[in-house]
Amino acid sequence: MLPxxxxxxxxxxxxxxxxxxxxxxxxxxxxxYIWRKDAVRILGPDEALKKKQGLKGRLIIGLSFTAFAAxxxxxxxxxxxxx
Numbered sequence: 001m002l003p004x005x006x007x008x009x010x011x012x013x014x015x016x017x018x019x020x021x022x023x024x025x026x027x028x029x030x031x032x033y034i035w036r037k038d039a040v041r042i043l044g045p046d047e048a049l050k051k052k053q054g055l056k057g058r059l060i061i062g063l064s065f066t067a068f069a070a071x072x073x074x075x076x077x078x079x080x081x082x083x
Contacts (some may be wrong), residue, residue, distance in 0.1 A: 023072060030065035032059060 044050060 027069065030061070030068065033061045034065060
């Protein structure tokens, strides 16, 4: 092997690092949609409807985010146990 050559092990480590970066930014993005009330803007004149839709939208995003986080955790556990 040539000195300084990139091996498949180096590539695998880089891919794992990128997976952690993607997971972290996804969690950060999902959390911002849940906790920031101005993350999603509902247009229209009816304030009561906008409030109801905003609450329902944050609930849907929160449930989806929780399901994604649970799935990611389960896949991580599965990967750790298969090694």
